Amino acid sequence: MSVPRHVAIIMDGNGRWAKARGLPRLKGHEAGAESVRRILRAAKKFGVRYVTLYAFSVENWSRPPLEVQGLMKLLQFFLKRNEHELHDNETRLRVMGRRSDLPRAVDRALADLEAATAKYPDRELVLCLSYGGRTEIAAAARALAEDAAAGRIDPASIDEQAVASRLYLPDVPDPDLIVRTSGEERLSNFLLWQAAYAEFYFTPVLWPDFGEEDFKAALDAFAARHRRFGGVDAPSGGKS
Numbered sequence: 001m002s003v004p005r006h007v008a009i010i011m012d013g014n015g016r017w018a019k020a021r022g023l024p025r026l027k028g029h030e031a032g033a034e035s036v037r038r039i040l041r042a043a044k045k046f047g048v049r050y051v052t053l054y055a056f057s058v059e060n061w062s063r064p065p066l067e068v069q070g071l072m073k074l075l076q077f078f079l080k081r082n083e084h085e086l087h088d089n090e091t092r093l094r095v096m097g098r099r100s101d102l103p104r105a106v107d108r109a110l111a112d113l114e115a116a117t118a119k120y121p122d123r124e125l126v127l128c129l130s131y132g133g134r135t136e137i138a139a140a141a142r143a144l145a146e147d148a149a150a151g152r153i154d155p156a157s158i159d160e161q162a163v164a165s166r167l168y169l170p171d172v173p174d175p176d177l178i179v180r181t182s183g184e185e186r187l188s189n190f191l192l193w194q195a196a197y198a199e200f201y202f203t204p205v206l207w208p209d210f211g212e213e214d215f216k217a218a219l220d221a222f223a224a225r226h227r228r229f230g231g232v233d234a235p236s237g238g239k240s
């Protein structure tokens with residue numbers, strides 16, 4: 001069975017989950033953080049090497065200040081609570097997004113854990129924080145323009161590789177599978193460049209309810225797909 005090397009997830013539906021229970025939205029995010037723990041364990045169990053999570057978008061800063069503060073606190077709590085697990089599972093933490101937007105304490109906690117887990121080569125958890133696909137591509141375009149203006153590159157030589165190498169985490173392979181929960185079927189500015197050949201899996205399950213079985217269903221759906229990458233036949237075992 002073909003297991004995706006890299007699964008990226010749009011964790012949607014925390015607010016609706018809370019609302020359905022008459023709870024404040026932050027309770028939904030807290031429950032969502034528990035789903036993250038479950039899914040990291042499931043990813044290890046099923047042999048998924050990279051998991052990328054859309055935890056906070058550039059657009060999310062426009063949410064009510066209390067919700068934004070609550071999410072930042074939750075993130076710090078999540079890092080503390082999962083530090084051991086990342087080490088036990090030999091998982092490297094990475095962050096992609098406009099880091100300078102993050103509160104200093106959050107950025108520092110992330111940087112510490114990134115440094116402490118950088119030694120693990122086999123499994124990665126990528127957290128997208130203050131992330132936007134267009135912002136990422138615009139930053140790469142700016143870097144290219146600076147390199148060209150300084151005479152470091154010839155504009156005529158700019159190709160896909162030149163752009164890709166200036167994205168936030170150029171060494172992380174493109175996602176094979178993108179999952180979105182809660183019944184919404186949109187990319188919402190997530191991994192716009194990297195999603196070029198990804199398979200998509202949409203489920204009505206709200207993120208706080210998403211568990212190992214649901215993750216497995218997404219992997220099964222992926223395994224049943226026939227990937228051609230724009231060619232006429234699927235390379236054996238997929239691109240990965």
Ligand code: FPP
Binds near residue numbers: 030
């Ligand atoms: C979308 O649900 C979810 C978010 C904007 C935040 C995701 C955060 C978590 C799952 C918890 C923290 C994550 C980590 C990694 C610690 P929504 O609020 O848009 O839900 P709605 O569409 O039902 O309102």
